[in-house]
Amino acid sequence: MTVQTIQAKDLHQKINAGVSMLLLDVRTSADYLNWKIEGQHLQSVNIPYADFLADHEKAAANLPRDTEIVIICNKGNSARLVAEQLDEAGFHVSYLVEGMLAWSQFYHQVTVHEDQDMKLIQLNRLGKGCLSYMVISGNEALVVDAGRHVHEYKQLAESQNVRIRHVLDTHLHADHISGGHELALATGAKYYISSSELQGSSSLQYEALEQHATLHIGTVEAKVLAIPTPGHTPGSTSVLVNDRFLLSGDTIFVGGLGRPDLGGKAREWAQSLYDTVFNQIANLSDEIVVLPTHFADLKEINEQGYVGATLGAIRASNEVMRTADRDAFTEKVAGASGATPPNYEQIVGINRGEIHVTTEVATDLEIGPNRCAVHHS
The missing domain is CATH 3.40.250.10 (Rhodanese-like domain)
Incomplete structure (x- = not known):
């Protein structure tokens, strides 16, 4: 039959x-x-x-x-x-x-923005609520927060007739296995991550992101500005593309802020997140489009088909981002983290290069929704 x-x-x-x-x-x-x-x-x-x-x-x-x-x-x-x-x-x-x-392994591609200078594509791994990005200028590309299915990015680059020159992780991911380092090796690109995220790991070859405040790609040189945004993790770094698009990692979501508890220092990291929101991010224009690495609800997909919103809209709808009292902010953020991502200690070990697993084991470790996009609206 x-x-x-x-x-x-x-x-x-x-x-x-x-x-x-x-x-x-x-x-x-x-x-x-x-x-x-x-x-x-x-x-x-x-x-x-x-x-x-x-x-x-x-x-x-x-x-x-x-x-x-x-x-x-x-x-x-x-x-x-x-x-x-x-x-x-x-x-x-x-x-x-x-x-x-x-x-859980299906990726949907959406063009967020395209002009004569640059093309920005969001890759939405719908079953996991994970998002990654390819920024294209000329015949070169930057990939941010790649998932472990590196063929998705290689095929996309081939279809766009570009070479992947830079691969960047905004932070050390805890709910899914990064493909950043593997993708960089496969394409001859440089791999960037904040050195504090790897905690002295010697098994991964990488460029310390804090030493590269600006990256350039393509003949037009799309500007990529690394902005330290600690809170979800100590070394979290958001990426500002051409002063218009903030690839925010797990620091700011459409519906919330990054959870600060996965390192066992919820209150300490929540206070770092406070400084990020009211110092680093406070100076950014309301017109900047925030593009996170995770989402928790399909309602975060906008009418253009991608997950993202202007910083002004997020500020208006997200009460905690207007909570200027440090103690009140800390209590709200540290107390709203929810369930811990399953297998996160193993996944962190893999992403740090300390643990190596087969493809089958990696698949099993990742099954289920992400637990990083916690709502604070």
Whole structure:
């Protein structure tokens, strides 16, 4: 028996186009509540695979027969078996190939800005809420906060007919594995990160970001200004591109600020974040567009299709950024961090070059949503 399949890219296109369909997620209820595929006006229901094993007719009793049903599981196997049962029963079904595993590794590209001097592309890893960027000028490119799937950036560079010259991490990531160092090695680019983030790691070759206040790419020389913005981590650095776009890492989100607790020094790092907000960032224009490295809610995707907002809009909607009292700010930020990212100690060790794992282990470590984009609105 052969049933219809759908790839992550095609599912995303259907969701974006508003195609009427029902996502049937057959993972456990706990897994579904923790992390699921979402979209505007998207219908989703959770009926665990165990229910279909026990009595597939009863499990399917309330499913619509006049609507396309896309079945989701962790890696595709359970979804395929349920799809076969429902197909035989006359339902209009398909299943997501490799399930949530594939969804977590899907990257969607959106052009944020393009003019004769520069092109700025956001790569949205929707299943993780992770964002990365390629800044292009002339025939050269800078990549910021690359995910571990380096082929995405190599293919994008090839399609744009550019050479990746610089690769930069705004900070040491705790919820996903960075592809920055590997991408730099693969392309002959230089890899930049603040030296304080690596804490003396000798296994990674890198350029200390604090020693390169300005980077230039392309024939027009797009200016990249590194601005120390500690708080989420001590060495967090935002990148200001052409005085117009602030690639803010995990310091400022559309809906909040970076969590300061992952180093076990929540109050101390929250006070650093206070200095960042009211000293470093305070001098930046409201017109600057903030482009973060994570997002927590699909509502943060704007009408242009990318995650970002002007600094003025974020200031207006984010109460904590207007909390000028240092103690009150510290209490709000340090007390609102939420669940710790799973496996974050191993992921930090990998990103620091101290731990090496197989691709399969890396995939398992990253499964699930990001936990860094905490809302403080």
